[in-house]
Amino acid sequence: MPRISFGSTVRQKRVERQIGLREFAKQIGVSPTYLSKVERDEFAPPAEDKVVRIAQLLELDRDALLALAGKVASDVQDIIRRHPVETASFLRSTKGWTAERLAAFVKDAARKHKA
């Protein structure tokens, strides 16, 4: 499990926004009981669509929250599967990179794509 868990992050942000557990559960589309256990990491994080909904409601980055949930967005997985060999190779080569270095590459990629 990551240093900071999915559950505790959700709880912190939800409480910060003063949304009740029942109210929030309703907005996500799950039972309050379930949400309670998820927030205390007694249950594993919910399915992708629920995680995405939570990210929207709490204004968190969906990819970041999915990562906390131990998942990778399904659209991203689809992209990887289009060119799995090249993509996997690239990703493995970035294994030791910092977020900053990666961010620079993203910029570069976007620029080159336009050209």
Next chain:
Amino acid sequence: MPRISFGSTVRQKRVERQIGLREFAKQIGVSPTYLSKVERDEFAPPAEDKVVRIAQLLELDRDALLALAGKVASDVQDIIRRHPVETASFLRSTKGWTAERLAAFVKDAARKHKA
């Protein structure tokens, strides 16, 4: 399902190498019955470790075969989760790219990483 399926690919390569179903199943660590159904796409592709084992035995690229199985290697998923925002952003920006363009980027990444 992809244009060419996981099952048919495995069967073709296995037959090509003249390995019997029972023999191959044994090497993978599954029952012949199961392998038979997987190869005719009656059952979904097996778990990641089995797919990787198949790739080894048939000398196929593991990431390519995993993609055919509708999966992404777990080590690659782990890498994505280290910097999910940047990585997802990058991958989405490569959505329309050809394999060649991606390959060039991989090379570039490797070169820059050394420096």
Next chain:
DNA sequence: GCGGTCGTTTAGTATATAGTTCACGTTCAA
């Protein structure tokens, strides 16, 4: 015409994933 191999059919099973329902104790406002 029997023993061994081939792939296949039918009918299951174990475990994980993703949740639910109902009932409970606490706190606070009217």
Next chain:
DNA sequence: TTGAACGTGAACTATATACTAAACGACCGC
């Protein structure tokens, strides 16, 4: 002092995933 909202505990449940075992008919060598 009741009732409305809060979060929680215990006990299930449904569906999907990832398989297995037993038996079957076709073929092949001897």
